[in-house]
Amino acid sequence: MSTCHCNNNTRLHAEENGRKFSIVVHGYRFDYQFVDKVKVDSFLVDNNIRSCCDYFFRYVHDDKIKNNIFVELKGKNIDKAYDQISQTIKIFRNNDVVAGNSVINGVIVSSRVPNSGGRDREHKEEFRHGQKGRLEIKTRQAVYNVVQDRVI
Numbered sequence: 001m002s003t004c005h006c007n008n009n010t011r012l013h014a015e016e017n018g019r020k021f022s023i024v025v026h027g028y029r030f031d032y033q034f035v036d037k038v039k040v041d042s043f044l045v046d047n048n049i050r051s052c053c054d055y056f057f058r059y060v061h062d063d064k065i066k067n068n069i070f071v072e073l074k075g076k077n078i079d080k081a082y083d084q085i086s087q088t089i090k091i092f093r094n095n096d097v098v099a100g101n102s103v104i105n106g107v108i109v110s111s112r113v114p115n116s117g118g119r120d121r122e123h124k125e126e127f128r129h130g131q132k133g134r135l136e137i138k139t140r141q142a143v144y145n146v147v148q149d150r151v152i
Contacts, residue, residue, distance in 0.1 A: 021109050110137065
């Protein structure tokens with residue numbers, strides 16, 4: 001699995017077809033030591049698993065995993081993006097890549113305003129209850145601030 005380790009004050013990003021996700025790390029007294037970035041879909045597709053998200057980011061503080069972020073850069077099919085993130089989380093949990101009690105967040109970046117008929121709200125609720133984390137759905141670009149632990 002291809003992993004990128006990055007130091008403090010670094011801006012990581014993933015971009016495909018005009019959709020972009022960035023993770024911002026602004027450490028205070030070396031608060032966040034590093035962020036891992038994994039291109040998930042190429043790794044899992046090579047291993048015959050077809051329905052997975054695009055990227056996985058993990059940030060660590062004091063040698064403890066603080067957050068796992070699953071990212072899907074999608075056209076406008078939010079339902080499929082949600083399924084891809086959910087499937088990837090299940091695979092990662094089953095293979096002990098993420099612990100059952102880890103903080104899990106999902107981010108879907110669509111190319112245009114999603115035409116989901118209100119399903120985006122349902123997906124956010126399902127995610128909150130099932131993963132105990134947040135699902136963010138943004139158009140064209142999303143920036144995740146590690147220190148604030150939220151999409152800004």
